[in-house]
Amino acid sequence: MKKTLASDNYSGTTPEIIEALAKANTGHQGSYGADESTEAAIKMFQRILKEDIDVYFTMNGTGANVTALSSVCPSYGAVICSSAAHINVDECGAPEKFGGFKLLTVEKDNGKLTPKDIKPFMVNLGEQHWSQPKVVSITQATEYGTVYTCEEIKEIVDYAHSQGLLVHVDGARISNAAVSLGATFKEMLVDTGVDFVSFGGTKNGLMFGEAVIFLNTSLSENYKYIRKQGMQLLSKMRFISAQFEALFGTDLWERNAIHANNMAQKLAEGLSKVEGVTITQEVQANGVFAILDRAVIPAMQEQSPFYVWNEQTNEVRLMCSFDTAEEEIDAFINKLNQLTSVTA
Structure with missing residues (x-):
């Protein structure tokens, strides 16, 4: 799935x-x-x-x-x-x-x-x-x-x-x-x-x-x-x-949270290198808020579903979890780079 x-x-x-x-x-x-x-x-x-x-x-x-x-x-x-x-x-x-x-x-x-x-x-x-x-x-x-x-x-x-x-x-x-x-x-x-x-x-x-x-x-x-x-x-x-x-009762809570936060940092780092993307909030936990080109949002949601936070500004919310994999982040950034180069 x-x-x-x-x-x-x-x-x-x-x-x-x-x-x-x-x-x-x-x-x-x-x-x-x-x-x-x-x-x-x-x-x-x-x-x-x-x-x-x-x-x-x-x-x-x-x-x-x-x-x-x-x-x-x-x-x-x-x-x-x-x-x-x-x-x-x-x-x-x-x-x-x-x-x-x-x-x-x-x-x-x-x-x-x-x-x-x-x-x-x-x-x-x-x-x-x-x-x-x-x-x-x-x-x-x-x-x-x-x-x-x-x-x-x-x-x-x-x-x-x-x-x-x-x-x-x-x-x-x-x-x-x-x-x-x-x-x-x-x-x-x-x-x-x-x-x-x-x-x-x-x-x-x-x-x-x-x-x-x-x-x-x-x-x-x-x-x-x-x-x-x-x-x-x-x-x-x-x-x-x-x-x-x-x-x-163990450090499970910490391991889960650290991983989710780290994946958000990785995602933000990747997004910051994509032309036309604006990260709107300081990334401090496991969420990334960014403005994307409206034209690429539907295709990116096919790649990895996410919510549009603000329809007027095209600000989206991207959330990471304890089981988010680095490969998923890489695939998301690669897809966004491909679409951005086409629409540029």
């Missing part, structure tokens, strides 16, 4: 994860998290983050984001995020529908918020006619493949907390961000003061499953009820937690 540059969701499952699933598929264990794998996975997260956390597993990223935000943001509240945020663009209005709160968005060319972007929303506080800001949500790595430094996250957290706001991290590609920074998860999340995080696994080699982790455990009291209402409580939860235990 043809591999693609469309999304890291297109990739299969890491062989080690398949082995972990097979191992979990023996005998009978308690349901809804009352199993050995879930206990082990929670302890694993406590080792890499801190002891005092609350960990809940969900089936997918949208479910993790929606239930996490809904559990802390009342219906009259608002969540501040980038206009490109997954919760704003790619979740079909689920956060607002199920949470009832409002999204307040900021246009950012690189997808990264700053304290300066948050400040304009700190008005009309206590005014009954206005939605009240309650949470700042940032994506790490962002939807543009850019990465917040630990210092940038701390600046956001410090300002948000000074304004009485909580900070959520959508970490669908958090492993790619960590290896890009050369930082530990503790340095990136705990030491910066983040309150809660949707901790991703699917895009880094899991078959399915994400985790909602409350670093501020005072926020998690009602989450288990919201997760159940949100249809994210899997009865055979061991099949999620066993995957996380295998991914983050």
